[in-house]
Amino acid sequence: MSAARVPVDLHDRTAFVTGGTGGMGRVITTELARAGAHVVTTSRDHDRGQMLQRQVAREIGADRVEVLTGDLTSRADLHRLAAEFTARHDRLHLLVNNAGAHYRERLLTADGVEAHLAVNHLAGFTLTYLLERHLLAAGNARVVNVVSATMSDARPVPLFGRPQPVPLDLSRVTDVRDLNPADGYVPFAAYARAKLLATICGYEFAERWHDVGITVNAVHPGIVSTGIIDDLVPAILAPFRSLIHQRLLTPEQGAEAALRLATAPDLAGITGRYYVRDRETRSPDVSYDAATRAAAWKLSLIWANAVV
Numbered sequence: 278m279s280a281a282r283v284p285v286d287l288h289d290r291t292a293f294v295t296g297g298t299g300g301m302g303r304v305i306t307t308e309l310a311r312a313g314a315h316v317v318t319t320s321r322d323h324d325r326g327q328m329l330q331r332q333v334a335r336e337i338g339a340d341r342v343e344v345l346t347g348d349l350t351s352r353a354d355l356h357r358l359a360a361e362f363t364a365r366h367d368r369l370h371l372l373v374n375n376a377g378a379h380y381r382e383r384l385l386t387a388d389g390v391e392a393h394l395a396v397n398h399l400a401g402f403t404l405t406y407l408l409e410r411h412l413l414a415a416g417n418a419r420v421v422n423v424v425s426a427t428m429s430d431a432r433p434v435p436l437f438g439r440p441q442p443v444p445l446d447l448s449r450v451t452d453v454r455d456l457n458p459a460d461g462y463v464p465f466a467a468y469a470r471a472k473l474l475a476t477i478c479g480y481e482f483a484e485r486w487h488d489v490g491i492t493v494n495a496v497h498p499g500i501v502s503t504g505i506i507d508d509l510v511p512a513i514l515a516p517f518r519s520l521i522h523q524r525l526l527t528p529e530q531g532a533e534a535a536l537r538l539a540t541a542p543d544l545a546g547i548t549g550r551y552y553v554r555d556r557e558t559r560s561p562d563v564s565y566d567a568a569t570r571a572a573a574w575k576l577s578l579i580w581a582n583a584v585v
């Protein structure tokens with residue numbers, strides 16, 4: 278039996294999971310479908326999406342998973358994906374912003390945004406924002422943002438010394454394209470900063486939706502043996518890659534944390550929290566700073582809202 282199995286009945290529920298064809302996203306998608314939900318997921322690659330659908334059809338049943346094709350670093354694709362979802366569904370009970378990536382070098386998206394920021398923060402922010410009406414229609418929807426504890430300690434090899442939260446100063450930033458600039462760029466910190474922004478804006482969504490029944494929480498899943506690890510492991514540790522993978526959580530174990538936040542009955546109504554696996558934890562101090570939160574929200578909203 279999968280370690281990640283969901284203990285509640287999700288028939289008549291609709292879920293949207295980003296990045297369902299790989300790593301933990303595949304497990305989250307499959308287990309939500311196994312529990313009865315109709316799951317919509319995304320993939321950049323049509324064929325990988327079809328493979329997932331065939332796998333779920335074999336294991337669970339046909340037509341349980343729908344795959345939308347798109348690149349989550351593209352604002353036009355995000356708007357199209359949201360439009361495709363809303364055209365086919367009238368409610369959204371569970372949104373799991375799972376997709377994420379780490380890049381070894383500084384890349385810009387077609388929109389001119391640094392790529393870590395685009396996929397790890399702006400994608401989830403934009404979908405959450407665009408799907409608000411459908412989340413509201415569900416009555417008591419849950420949003421789960423899969424973030425990373427790297428925001429609390431952005432040292433690539435944290436063996437000695439004190440944790441170093443990733444720096445974030447938005448006081449002079451007027452455009453998301455100015456975040457994670459080329460000057461002083463460190464990939465690991467750029468990834469961590471994007472996760473921090475996802476966490477901060479999740480707190481703001483949670484507050485705004487406090488009285489309407491939509492909960493929003495963030496979770497670090499643990500260190501999990503998936504594709505992203507190969508991009509995250511510093512080059513100096515590359516010879517030990519397979520040894521490292523053996524010591525990590527499996528994707529099934531890693532997916533448990535997001536599945537729990539998305540479905541556990543005892544977490545109903547819990548919102549605006551950050552968890553490391555199943556333990557509620559404090560995120561970096563700057564994430565509780567009101568001015569930073571207001572600035573992160575405004576920058577992200579302007580970007581998400583722009584007509585494309």
Ligand SMILES: NC(=O)c1ccc[n+]([C@@H]2O[C@H](COP(=O)([O-])OP(=O)(O)OC[C@H]3O[C@@H](n4cnc5c(N)ncnc54)[C@H](OP(=O)(O)O)[C@@H]3O)[C@@H](O)[C@H]2O)c1
Nearest residue numbers: 296299300301321348349375376377425500501503504505
């Ligand atoms: N593994 C860990 O130790 C760890 C730790 C902390 C947080 N996380 C977070 O956990 C989440 C899941 O990651 P994972 O570990 O399962 O990694 P993974 O196996 O690399 O899966 C990442 C997923 O995101 C999708 N994705 C990446 N870039 C995309 C893009 N531009 N457009 C659309 N989809 C895109 C991938 O789709 P493709 O198949 O198209 O590439 C894949 O399905 C991520 O948010 C990651 O940051 C992971």
